[in-house]
Amino acid sequence: AQRVTQPEKLLSVFKGAPVELKCNYSYSGSPELFWYVQYSRQRLQLLLRHISRESIKGFTADLNKGETSFHLKKPFAQEEDSAMYYCALSRTGGFKTIFGAGTRLFVKA
Amino acid sequence: GAGVSQTPSNKVTEKGKYVELRCDPISGHTALYWYRQSLGQGPEFLIYFQGTGAADDSGLPNDRFFAVRPEGSVSTLKIQRTERGDSAVYLCASSPRETQYNEQFFGPGTRLTVL
Secondary structure, eight states: OOEEEOOOSEEEEETTSOEEEOOEEEOSSOEEEEEEEEOTTSOOEEEEEGGGTOOBTTBEEOOBTTTTBOOEEESSOOGGGOEEEEEEEEETTOOOEEEOOOEEEEEEO | OOOOEEEOSEEEEOTTOOEEEEEEOOTTOOEEEEEEEOTTSOOEEEEEEETTEEEEOTTOOSTTEEEEOTTSSOEEEEEOSOOGGGOEEEEEEEESSSSTTSOOEEOOOEEEEEO
């Protein structure tokens, strides 16, 4: 069965420190992975997607098929990065999207 | 332009009642999704539309839940004989083309409370 696991409900770091939000997935086929973010009082929005190999707002994520992980990383956290982050998965060529439970990132001044 | 809109923003109903939740996608978006988000959880997939047809309704929890998109634009999620366990935020999202690689644009959600 498809499953996305985000082991940390809350992650608190100091401004300027590196941050890594963990995401592990379970899927038998070839998945597409995404990170979505929800800032306070805003809508859920796409942050980045595996297929694009992009860096958005300093965040990157590498798909590791051997470890079935798609961890989100940023070398220097900023206060404005404080938000709820969701890892998501869909089947290649498919549209049903499975979300993890989310990790709340809190960046302290 | 305007983003995805959902009405009502809040709905309080009594157990056993029928409710309809509406989603207005971004104009021209052909793909539309419904999700349910319970407290402390991520969005849970319910149904996906390509145009007017439901391409994947595997996430609907039971036959009390039904969704339509008759003209390929506005969609309505219908819940019959509501139960307290249906209380959640119901999210709608749309995408511009019929490919998963396009990002999903989310609405603000409808908070449903079943008393």
